Amino acid sequence: MMKVGRNDSCQCGSGEKYKKCCMEKDMDESVEITIQDVLKIERMVLEKAFHFVKTPKYHQDIDESRRLFFNVRSDEELDMTSIEPVNSNNYMLWFLCDYSLREERTSPLHLFMDEKAEFLTENQQTIAHLLAHSHIALYDLIRSDEETGTLTLRNLFTFQVLEIQDEMLFSLSVEDVFFGLRITEFEENIFSVGDLYVYPEEVKENVLLSLKNRLVDPKAIVPPSMEELLKKKGYVFNHFQMMLDRSSPVKEKERTEPEEKTQVEKKPEKSAISFARAHFMVDDYEKAKQLLNDLNIVKFEKESNGEAIYAMSRTPARALAGEEDGIIHLGKRKLVFETKNNNCFEECRNNLGKKLKPYIKHMYDDVEKRRSFARD
Numbered sequence: 001m002m003k004v005g006r007n008d009s010c011q012c013g014s015g016e017k018y019k020k021c022c023m024e025k026d027m028d029e030s031v032e033i034t035i036q037d038v039l040k041i042e043r044m045v046l047e048k049a050f051h052f053v054k055t056p057k058y059h060q061d062i063d064e065s066r067r068l069f070f071n072v073r074s075d076e077e078l079d080m081t082s083i084e085p086v087n088s089n090n091y092m093l094w095f096l097c098d099y100s101l102r103e104e105r106t107s108p109l110h111l112f113m114d115e116k117a118e119f120l121t122e123n124q125q126t127i128a129h130l131l132a133h134s135h136i137a138l139y140d141l142i143r144s145d146e147e148t149g150t151l152t153l154r155n156l157f158t159f160q161v162l163e164i165q166d167e168m169l170f171s172l173s174v175e176d177v178f179f180g181l182r183i184t185e186f187e188e189n190i191f192s193v194g195d196l197y198v199y200p201e202e203v204k205e206n207v208l209l210s211l212k213n214r215l216v217d218p219k220a221i222v223p224p225s226m227e228e229l230l231k232k233k234g235y236v237f238n239h240f241q242m243m244l245d246r247s248s249p250v251k252e253k254e255r256t257e258p259e260e261k262t263q264v265e266k267k268p269e270k271s272a273i274s275f276a277r278a279h280f281m282v283d284d285y286e287k288a289k290q291l292l293n294d295l296n297i298v299k300f301e302k303e304s305n306g307e308a309i310y311a312m313s314r315t316p317a318r319a320l321a322g323e324e325d326g327i328i329h330l331g332k333r334k335l336v337f338e339t340k341n342n343n344c345f346e347e348c349r350n351n352l353g354k355k356l357k358p359y360i361k362h363m364y365d366d367v368e369k370r371r372s373f374a375r376d
C-alpha cells in the first residue's frame with residue numbers, strides 16, 4: 001500500500017482529500033470491526049466499483065445486464081423510473097458480483113480489484129473478495145430466537161444450516177415464507193448482503209423445480225457446480241419476484257391508432273374467475289400468441305392493459321358451443337390461466353404447457369385458499 005499524505009487526493013478515486021476520505025478507516029484497520037462496519041465497508045467498495053465501470057466503455061454491458069436482470073427483451077423499452085429502489089440495489093449487487101463483462105469475461109468487481117487493489121485497505125480488499133465470490137441461494141427458516149435476534153436458516157440446495165443475526169431479515173421472518181439471499185462470512189460474522197427476496201411457502205416446490213430446470217447447462221461438457229450455476233444465473237431470482245408481483249419495467253408504447261368507438265350496447269362484464277390460477281413465464285410472447293390463436297379450444301376475446309385475453313374450453317366441441325372453462329391472460333412476460341372449474345384446472349393447465357412449449361414455462365399455481373399471494 002503506497003503512502004499517502006493527509007492533504008493528497010485519496011487514492012480510492014473519490015476526488016476528496018485523503019484526510020476526509022479513507023484516512024480514518026485506514027487508521028482503524030487493526031481495530032475489531034462489527035457487522036455494521038462490514039456493511040459500511042461493503043457499500044463503499046460497491047460504490048467505488050460501480051463508479052469504476054460506469055464509463056462509456058461499459059455502457060453496453062450495463063444496458064444488457066439490466067435487460068437480463070429485469071427480463072426485458074432488446075426490442076422493448078426498459079423503464080428504469082418504474083423500478084423500486086430495493087430492486088435497483090439488488091440489480092447493482094448482482095451486476096457487480098455476478099455479471100460477466102463481454103470483453104474482460106469477468107465480473108466488474110473482479111476487474112475493479114485487479115485494477116485498483118493497491119488503493120484499497122486490507123479490510124476493503126477482503127470484503128471485496130468475499131462479495132466477488134458470493135452467490136445468491138434459497139434458504140428455509142428453521143427457527144427464530146426473539147431474545148437474541150438470531151435466525152436459523154437452511155440452504156435448500158446444500159442443506160447446510162447456519163445462524164445469522166440480521167434485523168431486516170428478522171423483521172420479515174414470518175410463517176410460510178422462504179428467502180432468496182446472498183450470505184457471506186467475515187471474521188466469523190455471518191451476514192446477508194442485498195439480494196433479499198421473500199417468497200410465499202406455497203410456491204416453494206415450483207420455484208425449486210423451475211430453478212433446477214433453468215440452472216441446467218446442457219451444453220456443458222463438464223457439469224458446473226451448483227455454486228457456479230447460481231452465480232451464472234442468479235438473475236432468475238428477480239424473475240420469480242417479478243412473476244409474483246406481476247410487474248415488468250417495460251415502458252408502454254404510445255398509441256398511434258385512433259381509439260375504438262364506444263358501442264351503444266356493451267356486453268355485461270363476466271365475473272372474475274378466482275378459484276384457481278396457473279402462472280407461466282413467457283419466453284417468446286409473439287410465438288405464444290400465434291400458437292394460442294391457432295388453437296381450436298381457445299377464442300380471442302380482447303386486448304386489455306397490454307394483455308391479450310382469451311376464453312379457453314376443454315374440448316373443441318365445448319368451444320364451438322360457447323362453453324368456457326377458463327380465461328387466459330397473455331402478457332409480454334407472463335401468462336395466467338384462471339378458472340372456477342376445479343375439475344378442469346389441471347387438465348387445462350397441463351394442456352397449455354404442452355401446446356405452448358417451449359415458449360412458456362410453468363411457475364406456480366394458487367387456488368382460493370391461497371389467494372392472498374395472487375396479486376392482481
